[in-house]
Amino acid sequence: MVFGGIFQIHINKSTAVDLNPELAYLINKNFSAGIGGNYRFNAETVDISSQTLEQSIYGYRIFAEHRILSSFFAHLEYESLAISTSAEESKNWHHSILAGIEKRIRISRVVEGQVALLYNFMHDGHLGYVSPWVLRVGFNFLPSKKRDK
Numbered sequence: 001m002v003f004g005g006i007f008q009i010h011i012n013k014s015t016a017v018d019l020n021p022e023l024a025y026l027i028n029k030n031f032s033a034g035i036g037g038n039y040r041f042n043a044e045t046v047d048i049s050s051q052t053l054e055q056s057i058y059g060y061r062i063f064a065e066h067r068i069l070s071s072f073f074a075h076l077e078y079e080s081l082a083i084s085t086s087a088e089e090s091k092n093w094h095h096s097i098l099a100g101i102e103k104r105i106r107i108s109r110v111v112e113g114q115v116a117l118l119y120n121f122m123h124d125g126h127l128g129y130v131s132p133w134v135l136r137v138g139f140n141f142l143p144s145k146k147r148d149k
Helices: none
Strands: 002-011 015-028 031-041 044-046 052-067 072-085 092-106 111-120 133-141
Touching: 002 031, 002 111, 015 052, 015 133, 072 111, 092 133
Parallel strands: none
Antiparallel strands: 002 015, 002 133, 015 031, 031 052, 044 052, 052 072, 072 092, 092 111, 111 133
C-alpha cells in the first residue's frame, strides 16, 4: 500500500487549493490502482453580476497507473465532484474521466514526488475545472519493501 496526496491550485477569477489524499495498492512493480478523496479549500468565485459566491467542492476518485518508462506512468482516473454554492440549495455532481502522464521524482528514501499532466475528457466548464487540462503536484510515502531497495 502507498499513501500519498495531491496538491492542485486553480486560478480563475479567484484562487482555490485542492487537497487530495490517496491510497494506492501496488499490484506489481509496473501497475497500481487506488482511491482518493477531493476537497477544495477556501474556494470562491465571482459570478456574472460580480457577487461573491461561497463554494463547497468535495468528492472521490478511483485511478490506475501503469509504468511506461523508468519514472513515467500512464494515469487513468474516474472522478466525481459534488459542487454547491451559496446561491444553490442542492449539490450538483460532476463526473470526469482524466488520463495523462505522470512523472515521479525520488525526494528521499521514504518520499517520492509526482507531477501529472492530465486531460479531462468530460470537461463541461463547471466550476470544478476551468480547463480540460489539469496539472497536479503530489507526493507518496514509499512502502517499506521499496524503501529497502
